[in-house]
Amino acid sequence: MKSTYSQIIQQAQGFARSVHDRDASGHDWWHVQRVTRIARLLAYLEGANPYICELSAYLHDVADEKLNESKEAGYERVQHWLKQAGVEASDQETVLEIISTMSFSGGTGRAMRTLEGQIVQDADRLDAIGTIGIARTFAYSGWKGQSMYDPYIPLREHMTREEYRKGKSTAINHFYEKLLKLKDKMNTESARLLADGKHQSLELFLQFFDKEWAMGNEAYLNESPIHRGNVSLVHITFDDSTAGSLRMMLRSKPGEIVITLDDDLMVGPLPKDHDFSHSFSTRNEWFQERYSITHADDRKLTMLQAAFAWLTLPQQLNELPCLIWAGDSASEQLGLRRLLSLIPDHLDVRLVNATSIHRQQNPNSWYRGTFEMASEKLQIVMDTSEEHVPLSPQDQAGYRADWQRLVNDDGFLRVLQGEELRTVPESYYDADILQAAYRLEARHGFFKKSARIIGEVIGMGELTVSDSFIEYRVRHLIQEGALTYNGELTAMRNYCISLVDASTPEERWTHAQRLAKVVKLKSLMSEMMEIHFAERGLMEEIHQLDTVGLGLSISSDLEAFTSSMQSQIDRLLSTYQQHQEQRVSFLGSLEKVLTQIDEKAPKE
Ligand code: ADP
Numbered sequence: 230m231k232s233t234y235s236q237i238i239q240q241a242q243g244f245a246r247s248v249h250d251r252d253a254s255g256h257d258w259w260h261v262q263r264v265t266r267i268a269r270l271l272a273y274l275e276g277a278n279p280y281i282c283e284l285s286a287y288l289h290d291v292a293d294e295k296l297n298e299s300k301e302a303g304y305e306r307v308q309h310w311l312k313q314a315g316v317e318a319s320d321q322e323t324v325l326e327i328i329s330t331m332s333f334s335g336g337t338g339r340a341m342r343t344l345e346g347q348i349v350q351d352a353d354r355l356d357a358i359g360t361i362g363i364a365r366t367f368a369y370s371g372w373k374g375q376s377m378y379d380p381y382i383p384l385r386e387h388m389t390r391e392e393y394r395k396g397k398s399t400a401i402n403h404f405y406e407k408l409l410k411l412k413d414k415m416n417t418e419s420a421r422l423l424a425d426g427k428h429q430s431l432e433l434f435l436q437f438f439d440k441e442w443a444m445g446n447e448a449y450l451n452e453s454p455i456h457r458g459n460v461s462l463v464h465i466t467f468d469d470s471t472a473g474s475l476r477m478m479l480r481s482k483p484g485e486i487v488i489t490l491d492d493d494l495m496v497g498p499l500p501k502d503h504d505f506s507h508s509f510s511t512r513n514e515w516f517q518e519r520y521s522i523t524h525a526d527d528r529k530l531t532m533l534q535a536a537f538a539w540l541t542l543p544q545q546l547n548e549l550p551c552l553i554w555a556g557d558s559a560s561e562q563l564g565l566r567r568l569l570s571l572i573p574d575h576l577d578v579r580l581v582n583a584t585s586i587h588r589q590q591n592p593n594s595w596y597r598g599t600f601e602m603a604s605e606k607l608q609i610v611m612d613t614s615e616e617h618v619p620l621s622p623q624d625q626a627g628y629r630a631d632w633q634r635l636v637n638d639d640g641f642l643r644v645l646q647g648e649e650l651r652t653v654p655e656s657y658y659d660a661d662i663l664q665a666a667y668r669l670e671a672r673h674g675f676f677k678k679s680a681r682i683i684g685e686v687i688g689m690g691e692l693t694v695s696d697s698f699i700e701y702r703v704r705h706l707i708q709e710g711a712l713t714y715n716g717e718l719t720a721m722r723n724y725c726i727s728l729v730d731a732s733t734p735e736e737r738w739t740h741a742q743r744l745a746k747v748v749k750l751k752s753l754m755s756e757m758m759e760i761h762f763a764e765r766g767l768m769e770e771i772h773q774l775d776t777v778g779l780g781l782s783i784s785s786d787l788e789a790f791t792s793s794m795q796s797q798i799d800r801l802l803s804t805y806q807q808h809q810e811q812r813v814s815f816l817g818s819l820e821k822v823l824t825q826i827d828e829k830a831p832k833e
C-alpha cells in the first residue's frame with residue numbers, strides 16, 4: 230500500500246511539472262513544488278494525512294482557470310488524472326473537494342471542510358506572502374501587463390470575482406486588495422505563526438517602496454502608496470527619533486502622518502533656501518573639511534536626504550493642517566524657524582513643545598529634546614495638554630525674522646540659551662572638552678579613549694550637539710597643542726588623548742593651550758573648594774565632640790588616654806584654623822587670577 234502511495238505521488242509530481250513548466254502567470258512549477266513542500270511539513274505538524282496533503286498540493290493549480298478552457302474543464306482534467314493514476318475512490322473525492330474549494334472560491338467562497346484541505350490552502354496562501362509572494366505579484370503583473378504602481382488607479386474595496394480577475398489594478402494595489410489580508414485567513418495555528426513574519430516583509434516592503442516613491446517627489450502626499458492623499462493631519466518632526474516615537478503613538482490613526490525634516494542645523498553654515506544649491510555645497514564643504522573621514526559617506530547621504538526632504542515637503546503642506554513638534558533643543562527650534570520661513574502663508578499650523586509641557590507636569594524630570602521622549606510620554610503630552618498653540622500670523626512672522634537673523638549671523642554653531650538661539654564661536658565647547666579630559670584623569674602622561682571623553686562631554690551638560698562635532702573639536706585641540714594623542718586619528722574609538730603641558734615659551738602658546746591652562750586651574754580650584762567645604766564640615770563636628778561625649782570616661786582606666794585625646798583634638802583644630810586661613814587666601818588669589826584671564830582672553 231505504502232509503495233503505491235509514493236508511486237502516485239511521483240506520478241503527480243511529473244504531471245504537475247508538465248502542466249506548469251512553462252507558466253509565467255504566478256503558477257509556475259516551482260510555486261507548486263514549494264506549496265507541496267510546505268503542505269507536507271504542515272501535515273506533520275498538524276497531524277494531518279501527508280499523502281492527501283501532498284497529492285492535493287501537487288494538483289492544486291492544475292485546474293486553474295488561467296490554464297484551462299473553463300473551470301469545469303480544469304476540474305475534469307484533474308478528475309481524469311486521478312482515475313487513471315489508480316487513486317482510491319474515496320481519496321479521489323477528498324482531493325477533488327479540496328481542489329474545487331481552493332481554486333473556485335477565490336478567497337470568498339465556502340470554508341475548507343477537511344484538515345488536509347485547510348493545510349493545502351494555508352500552504353498556497355503562505356506562498357502568496359513574504360518576499361516570494363512579493364516577487365510573484367510583480368511577475369504576475371508583468372505577465373498581465375499591468376503597472377507596478379500607478380497612484381491614480383484607486384484601490385478596489387469590494388469586488389466580485391469577475392472584477393478581481395478583469396478589473397484594472399497594479400502590483401502595489403494587489404497588496405492592499407489581497408496580500409495584506411491573508412495572514413488573518415490562515416486555517417491552522419502553524420500557518421498563522423509562519424504568516425506573521427512573512428506579513429512583516431510585506432509591510433516593510435511597502436514602507437521602503439513608499440520612501441523611495443517620496444524621493445524628490447513634490448506630489449508625494451497625493452501619490453504615496455501608503456497615504457494616497459488620505460491625510461487629515463501632518464505631524465512634523467526634525468529628527469528620526471521623534472518621528473519613530475510619533476509613528477508608534479499614531480498607529481491607530483491612519484489619516485495622521487509623520488514627516489521628518491532632518492538636518493544638523495546646530496552646526497555648520499546654515500542652508501539658505503533662496504540660494505539652495507550654492508549654500509548646500511558651502512555647507513557640505515564645511516563638514517568635509519572638518520569632520521572625520523570615517524562615515525563620511527553616511528554623513529553626506531544624510532545631508533542629501535535632508536536636502537531632498539527640505540526641497541520637496543514644505544510646499545506640499547500648504548493645504549493641510551500641520552502640527553509641528555519642536556521642543557527646547559537648538560536643532561528643533563532651528564528646524565521650526567526654517568520651516569515657518571518656507572510656508573509663510575500657511576493658515577493652520579500648530580506648535581507643540583513636548584519638553585516644556587513635560588517639564589511643567591513633572592518639575593523634577595526633563596528632556597534635552599523631544600527626541601529623548603518615548604512614545605508613551607508623547608502620548609501623555611498629547612492627551613493632557615491643551616497647549617497645541619495655533620501659531621498666529623504674528624508668531625509665525627517672529628520665527629521667520631529670527632531665522633533670518635540667524636542666517637545673517639553667518640556663524641557655524643548655534644546653541645539655545647534660555648529661549649534664545651545664539652550664534653556662538655566654534656570653540657564654544659572646547660573648555661568642556663578639556664575639563665572632561667581633566668576630570669577623567671587624562672592628564673599629562675595618562676591617556677584616555679577619545680570616545681570616552683566625547684561621551685563625557687555630551688553627557689555632562691544640556692548638550693544636543695552631535696558627537697561628530699565634538700570629535701572634530703578634539704582633533705582641533707590636538708592640532709593646537711592643547712591635547713596630545715596616541716593611536717590613529719581616524720575614528721574616535723581608535724585613539725587616546727591626554728591633556729598636554731605646553732613646553733613652548735609662553736608667548737608662543739596657542740589660544741587652545743592657554744585655555745587648557747585655565748581649565749586646569751579652574752578644575753584645581755573647584756576640586757580644592759570641594760575638599761575645603763567637606764573638611765570644614767568635618768572639623769565643625771569634631772569641634773563639637775568632647776571626650777565626655779565620646780563616652781570614654783566611663784572607665785577610670787581610660788582617664789589618662791582621654792585627656793591626651795582631648796589635647797590632640799585641640800592641636801588639630803588650631804593647626805586646621807591656620808591651614809584654612811592660608812587656603813582661603815590662596816583660593817581668593819586663584820579666583821582673582823582667573824577673572825583676569827577671563828577678561829583678557831582673546832575671543833577666537
Ligand atoms: P491563487 O489562486 O493560487 O491565489 P492567483 O492566480 O490569484 O493565485 O495569483 C497567482 C499569483 O499572482 C499570486 O502570487 C497572486 O498574489 C498574484 N496575483 C493575483 N492577482 C494579481 C493582481 N491583480 N496583481 C498582481 N498580482 C496578482
Ligand code: NI
Pocket residue numbers: 256260264289290353
Ligand atoms: Ni497556487
